[in-house]
Amino acid sequence: MNWLQSWEPYIAIALLTGLINLPISIKKLLNKCQSLPFFKPLSTIAFWWWILVNLALPATVFWLLYSIPTKPTVNADLVTKAITFGLIFTAFANARVDTGFFGVDIEKFYKYLTQFTYDRIAASQTRETAAFWTDFEADLNQNQPDISEGLNYLENYFQNDVSLDEIAKQDYQKRLDRVRQMTVKSEQTKAIRTLIAIRRRDLPEVLKRFRCSTAFLNKYLSKLPKQ
Incomplete structure (x- = not known):
């Protein structure tokens, strides 16, 4: 001892x-x-x-x-x-x-x-993650909702994120502006997916703001972490 x-x-x-x-x-x-x-x-x-x-x-x-x-x-x-x-x-x-x-x-x-x-996390997460984002893109492309509310929400989300510096905010704003100007729906949807780099607990709100279908929300919302 x-x-x-x-x-x-x-x-x-x-x-x-x-x-x-x-x-x-x-x-x-x-x-x-x-x-x-x-x-x-x-x-x-x-x-x-x-x-x-x-x-x-x-x-x-x-x-x-x-x-x-x-x-x-x-x-x-x-x-x-x-x-x-x-x-x-x-x-x-x-x-x-x-x-x-x-x-x-x-x-x-x-x-x-x-x-x-990383390998262990990838083994348990990659398949379900790929299915989620594939379904998300398909849902927006098929239903073609008004995405302006979702983009406005993301703009406010990042502009009010105190953890980001001004350079990061400006870079995100440029990417967001490019997405708004896209005219090909499928390309715009894929670009939107790259913009959703948010805190995991905030994802349900973003999905609702992009007016995802009830079927999509019912399928995935209960699986998402609450915190």
Whole structure:
């Protein structure tokens, strides 16, 4: 027990690195999965694998890189290094690191672990996602509803999204304007689909604004995540 207690401060500091990295890595994953309407992170095993990787790997690399096995002095400087390392880990992962014990190709190892996550998510989501967006396009093309309300909603949605900077908002507005000017219905519908890069819980509202058919809404609304 005394042996474990002597290591507790170092374990806590190393884990701090992973905890700092987690929000960054989770945001990266959720952004990548934004087009998956039925993706429910908390009930997906691959999501928890992602959590484990992005908690344990930064902690392990920090442990080796800063020679934690030699028990350096626990002070504010060491804690600051742990916090900083957690913040820059994503960029740091694209490098080969000499830990003092051996060279580690972090880039290849990290890519392998993250690709495993993407592969598992793709295996469970791709088919249903493809069916959803195919049906969405077919519904708009077949019923040809007035899409102006849907486009106006998307315009207001992105213009009022405080998480976006002005450049991103201007870029989106240009894409939206191009869609409004399209005259070929099938091309316009496909372009609309690329504009719906919204938070998953807001998708039901967007579908209603585009006046999707009752049959389409009845088929899919109950399957979409509520949060």
